[in-house]
Amino acid sequence: MKKAKEGWKELEDGGRIIVAGNSVLYKTGDWRTNRPVWDESKCTQCMICWLTCPDSSIPAKDKKRIETDFDHCKGCGICAEVCPVKCIKMKPETDFQ
Amino acid sequence: MNLKDLSIREDRLAPGHRLCPGCAASIIARIVMLATDKPIVATCATGCLEVSTTIYPYTAWKVPWMHNAFENSAATLSGIETAYQVMKKKGKIQKDIKFVAFGGDGGTYDIGLQSLSGTLERGHDIVYICYDNEAYMNTGVQRSSSTPYGTDTKTTPTGKASFGKDQFKKDLTAVVAGHHIPYVAQASPHNYNDLLRKAEKAFATKGPAFINVISPCVPGWGYPSEKTLTMAKLAVETCFWPLYHIEDDVWILDYDPKDKKLPITEWLKTQARFRHLFKPENADVIKRIQEHVDKDWDKLKKQCGVK
Numbered sequence: 001m002k003k004a005k006e007g008w009k010e011l012e013d014g015g016r017i018i019v020a021g022n023s024v025l026y027k028t029g030d031w032r033t034n035r036p037v038w039d040e041s042k043c044t045q046c047m048i049c050w051l052t053c054p055d056s057s058i059p060a061k062d063k064k065r066i067e068t069d070f071d072h073c074k075g076c077g078i079c080a081e082v083c084p085v086k087c088i089k090m091k092p093e094t095d096f097q
Numbered sequence: 098m099n100l101k102d103l104s105i106r107e108d109r110l111a112p113g114h115r116l117c118p119g120c121a122a123s124i125i126a127r128i129v130m131l132a133t134d135k136p137i138v139a140t141c142a143t144g145c146l147e148v149s150t151t152i153y154p155y156t157a158w159k160v161p162w163m164h165n166a167f168e169n170s171a172a173t174l175s176g177i178e179t180a181y182q183v184m185k186k187k188g189k190i191q192k193d194i195k196f197v198a199f200g201g202d203g204g205t206y207d208i209g210l211q212s213l214s215g216t217l218e219r220g221h222d223i224v225y226i227c228y229d230n231e232a233y234m235n236t237g238v239q240r241s242s243s244t245p246y247g248t249d250t251k252t253t254p255t256g257k258a259s260f261g262k263d264q265f266k267k268d269l270t271a272v273v274a275g276h277h278i279p280y281v282a283q284a285s286p287h288n289y290n291d292l293l294r295k296a297e298k299a300f301a302t303k304g305p306a307f308i309n310v311i312s313p314c315v316p317g318w319g320y321p322s323e324k325t326l327t328m329a330k331l332a333v334e335t336c337f338w339p340l341y342h343i344e345d346d347v348w349i350l351d352y353d354p355k356d357k358k359l360p361i362t363e364w365l366k367t368q369a370r371f372r373h374l375f376k377p378e379n380a381d382v383i384k385r386i387q388e389h390v391d392k393d394w395d396k397l398k399k400q401c402g403v404k
């Protein structure tokens with residue numbers, strides 16, 4: 001994806017943003033204080049976490065969720081809360097440094 | 098449609114937006130836009146969803162999206178839809194396109210009410226989604242006409258002289274129903290299947306459709322971020338926020354907790370904005386809130402023909 005434009009000379013007419021969804025270039029993953037740790041072996045692929053993630057950070061591929069997008073996940077904990085089989089656990093981000 | 102099949106659709110909201118962790122507004126926007134596979138054009142009234150998803154030079158929207166002011170997302174969308182109808186008539190466009198506006202409670206119950214009313218009355222083929230977080234959150238929690246009775250906000254502060262907001266919440270869904278448009282509904286993101294069905298129906302409806310969706314707000318309501326959907330569920334289980342829809346003026350109740358209806362305190366006690374209500378001197382405020390919920394619930398059941 002093209003870099004978001006900076007500098008007034010390169011701005012689009014009317015301040016349009018012409019690259020749809022370019023916010024993906026902005027990383028919100030460093031907001032996170034707790035990390036969702038997903039146990040794939042226990043996951044039933046019900047897709048509830050995929051649907052209810054406020055940050056579009058649980059990608060789906062071939063009708064299955066895959067690993068969380070840690071570049072954008074803000075660590076809200078909703079996925080761990082909604083998981084019916086409790087295969088997502090929130091762990092302090094400091095455990096991973 | 099089951100969630101697995103739904104997951105092959107493109108997510109219309111990209112990550113990297115700046116909404117608070119756990120915000121319900123983006124959950125609602127994602128679910129609503131997943132409910133159709135047709136192309137969408139969207140507008141947003143100024144508010145958290147609009148501001149946080151479009152911080153220049155970024156946008157989280159993967160659909161054509163138009164910026165406008167706080168009060169006129171419905172009017173802007175009605176103009177876009179009219180232009181589309183004209184282009185279609187002239188044969189310049191063939192695609193079947195859906196049009197959706199998102200507004201907060203401030204942008205819908207208050208300042209955008211007349212532009213919404215006009216759009217509904219003119220009969221535009223659009224969908225309007227109100228994400229109702231019950232205050233002006235983006236500017237730091239000021240009361241709106243949607244804020245519940247007794248709520249602590251920046252403009253209804255609590256203390257010796259005040260128990261919080263002194264007016265009851267406006268029944269906007271009923272106000273919209275008074276326009277006799279083909280489809281009106283109330284929904285909640287915790288019941289995502291119900292919300293998906295309603296959004297699907299709204300997009301399929303010819304003419305205006307309106308859905309009012311409860312949208313818990315982490316800092317504005319005061320609860321831990323992982324509890325967003327729990328907050329929405331409690332609003333429904335206490336019958337503070339009933340799930341129902343109105344199709345061609347027929348009212349239908351979508352969820353009845355029956356004898357499992359929870360007392361309103363089960364919802365109130367989970368949020369900092371209601372904390373002061375549990376002081377002994379505010380016992381009668383809670384009593385009035387419960388009476389109001391019960392009265393509205395009975396009225397709604399009657400309207401829906403439910404015993």
Ligand SMILES: Cc1ncc(C[n+]2csc(CCOP(=O)(O)OP(=O)(O)O)c2C)c(N)n1
Nearest residue numbers: 143144145167201202203204232233234235
């Ligand atoms: C005419 C006008 N008045 C005031 C504002 C400032 N303002 C921006 S967002 C906002 C609050 C929006 O509240 P709401 O519609 O409930 O959405 P929320 O932020 O709660 O999601 C206000 C007052 C504005 N943008 N335009």
Ligand code: SF4
Nearest residue numbers: 116117120145314315
């Ligand atoms: S203040 Fe509330 S509504 Fe606004 S982004 Fe944060 S959680 Fe969402």
Ligand SMILES: [Mg+2]
Nearest residue numbers: 201202232234
């Ligand atoms: Mg609001």
